Amino acid sequence: MTTYDVRYAIHEDHYKTLDTEGLRKHFLVETVFVKDEVCLTYTHYERMIVGGIWPVSKPVRLETIDSLKSAHFLDRRELGAMNIGGPARITVDGEIFELAHKEAIYIGAGNKEVVFESLDAANPAKLYVNSAPAHTSYPTKKVGQEDADVLALGSTETSNKRVIRKLLVNSVVQTCQLQMGMTELLDGSVWNTMPAHIHDRRMEAYFYFKVPEDQAVCHFMGSEKETRHLWVKNEQAVVSPPWSMHCGAGTASYIFIWGMAGENLDYDDMDKFNASDIL
Numbered sequence: 001m002t003t004y005d006v007r008y009a010i011h012e013d014h015y016k017t018l019d020t021e022g023l024r025k026h027f028l029v030e031t032v033f034v035k036d037e038v039c040l041t042y043t044h045y046e047r048m049i050v051g052g053i054w055p056v057s058k059p060v061r062l063e064t065i066d067s068l069k070s071a072h073f074l075d076r077r078e079l080g081a082m083n084i085g086g087p088a089r090i091t092v093d094g095e096i097f098e099l100a101h102k103e104a105i106y107i108g109a110g111n112k113e114v115v116f117e118s119l120d121a122a123n124p125a126k127l128y129v130n131s132a133p134a135h136t137s138y139p140t141k142k143v144g145q146e147d148a149d150v151l152a153l154g155s156t157e158t159s160n161k162r163v164i165r166k167l168l169v170n171s172v173v174q175t176c177q178l179q180m181g182m183t184e185l186l187d188g189s190v191w192n193t194m195p196a197h198i199h200d201r202r203m204e205a206y207f208y209f210k211v212p213e214d215q216a217v218c219h220f221m222g223s224e225k226e227t228r229h230l231w232v233k234n235e236q237a238v239v240s241p242p243w244s245m246h247c248g249a250g251t252a253s254y255i256f257i258w259g260m261a262g263e264n265l266d267y268d269d270m271d272k273f274n275a276s277d278i279l
């Protein structure tokens, strides 16, 4: 079964008028995973779809949704998935891929039958997905942690020592517009994405996980002169419009998956701000 929600794009002037409830309604995805379901949020930011696939007691099929008006989900789209759970088997038009914890897959446009299943019912797979429109079909490819383009950033002095693993980026796999990766905060570090940045050419979604149950991440958004925050719990996502900076601080260390779509595939295309310049 597939459930989905649609988020229309919000202008920055409208954003400034929103209260906590309004901000959470438009930018926070509170439910990413539902057992035995595909749970999606179709955003109108680059038409990026953010979602979760959690096959627990049975295989789960990727079905088209009415918003796409296409016979199959991937007729005009590409999809990236990252496994945050136990071992997964993904069958793409008859070809089988197995994904361990923290491994990723890129699935190219034009594939018709995509099925996700868990290999261990006691430790089910959990696949966080991002999907964006695709102009052509690139080959489906599994990407393991060892294949990632790795970037070590930050320091313990500034509480932001972290490892960025770029898994689905153009140095690793061919994609049309999708980029995805995983950033892990080292023990004791809590700040991600410092210096914070904007990339007006791409939207982004952040999905936070491994946030201890009694802790949270405070995610910051908006222009650097007009920030707001969202308190995010474990396994929730934030949609970041192209005009919005994005960074966060946890009350404990955590991991997050970032995914982008838009004008370019240049990860380093960012306008950065010093922390002391943010209002």
Ligand SMILES: O=C(O)C(=O)C[C@H](O)C(=O)CO
Pocket (backbone or CB within 6 Å): 153, 162, 164, 181, 183, 192, 193, 194, 199, 204, 246, 258, 267, 270
């Ligand atoms: O901690 C970081 O820094 C990040 O992970 C930054 C994201 O990768 C990002 O925002 C890319 O545009």
Ligand SMILES: [Zn+2]
Pocket (backbone or CB within 6 Å): 197, 199, 204, 246
């Ligand atoms: Zn970014």
